[in-house]
Amino acid sequence: MPRPGRLARAGLALLALLAAPVGAWEMATVLVAERVYALIGPLEGRTPENLALNANLGFIVTDAGVVLVDSGATAKSGPLIEQAVAAVTDQPIRWVVNLGSQDHRWLGNGYFAERGARLIALRRTVETQRTLAESHLAWLRETISDAVDGTVPMTAPEPLAGDRETLELGGTRMELLWLGDAHYRGDALLWLPESGVLFSGDLVFMDRMLGVWPYSPVRDWRDSFQAMTALAPKIIVPGHGTPGDLAKARRDTGDYLDWLVREVEASLANWEPIDETLERLARAPAFEHLEHFASWHRRNVHQTYLQLEAN
Numbered sequence: 001m002p003r004p005g006r007l008a009r010a011g012l013a014l015l016a017l018l019a020a021p022v023g024a025w026e027m028a029t030v031l032v033a034e035r036v037y038a039l040i041g042p043l044e045g046r047t048p049e050n051l052a053l054n055a056n057l058g059f060i061v062t063d064a065g066v067v068l069v070d071s072g073a074t075a076k077s078g079p080l081i082e083q084a085v086a087a088v089t090d091q092p093i094r095w096v097v098n099l100g101s102q103d104h105r106w107l108g109n110g111y112f113a114e115r116g117a118r119l120i121a122l123r124r125t126v127e128t129q130r131t132l133a134e135s136h137l138a139w140l141r142e143t144i145s146d147a148v149d150g151t152v153p154m155t156a157p158e159p160l161a162g163d164r165e166t167l168e169l170g171g172t173r174m175e176l177l178w179l180g181d182a183h184y185r186g187d188a189l190l191w192l193p194e195s196g197v198l199f200s201g202d203l204v205f206m207d208r209m210l211g212v213w214p215y216s217p218v219r220d221w222r223d224s225f226q227a228m229t230a231l232a233p234k235i236i237v238p239g240h241g242t243p244g245d246l247a248k249a250r251r252d253t254g255d256y257l258d259w260l261v262r263e264v265e266a267s268l269a270n271w272e273p274i275d276e277t278l279e280r281l282a283r284a285p286a287f288e289h290l291e292h293f294a295s296w297h298r299r300n301v302h303q304t305y306l307q308l309e310a311n
């Protein structure tokens with residue numbers, strides 16, 4: 001869970017912790033630019049207490065209502081997200097924009113749609129959501145038990161066909177972008193050109209080790225990170241971890257993806273067997289400060305090897 005000390009160390013004058021987590025609700029509200037807020041979840045795994053909200057969401061207050069960036073993993077987290085928004089504005093949540101297809105990005109959609117919010121996502125994102133919905137719900141049921149009760153997968157009814165869609169609400173311009181696949185296929189970004197804030201979804205992890213899954217195309221993810229840097233964001237609200245600048249995103253995500261692909265490509269070029277590769281790459285001093293390094297790094301090398309060997 002982010003604490004004021006960690007936020008201060010991020011060195012960004014604009015970041016202001018508005019509300020520390022209370023009780024079981026573990027998300028902190030952080031102002032990242034005028035009328036732009038991040039909701040920062042804990043870095044730990046999913047638990048019944050955190051309602052699987054071990055990720056970041058966000059919201060933007062406009063003159064015509066609030067844009068919520070991702071909707072949480074369950075129906076039960078809906079009222080808590082609503083309260084966090086109500087703590088800083090009277091405006092209703094008009095739009096919910098989904099940046100990804102992992103549980104905590106969108107399985108809470110139904111709660112907000114029932115209250116009149118419009119669901120917005122790119123077609124690519126929705127395709128992956130539909131593919132993974134049942135398995136993610138089953139996984140949540142195993143992990144957080146009846147905290148998932150009442151959660152019904154609901155995707156945006158009219159997905160946007162393009163890869164660069166400009167949106168505007170209450171005079172605030174936003175761009176919903178797909179720059180290439182990342183943690184999941186179809187992962188998108190929400191870019192606010194006027195304030196220089198980028199909601200990166202799971203394209204960027206900060207403070208904690210990212211996870212390469214079988215459905216995380218690691219070479220594409222590396223390239224998508226590179227494409228993202230062309231936006232030159234002032235502040236990135238990552239999918240997980242404390243918001244920070246591009247240099248921090250590079251240290252915690254971009255450099256690691258570069259390293260993984262480069263080192264594993266070298267292994268394959270030299271016909272190095274997988275067990276020797278895992279041994280040789282067991283240490284990665286530049287990244288060992290990241291939380292969950294011990295439990296994720298070896299898996300990431302293993303998964304990268306399998307993917308690159310197959311391609």
Ligand SMILES: [Zn+2]
Pocket residue numbers: 055102104202239240
């Ligand atoms: Zn995530």
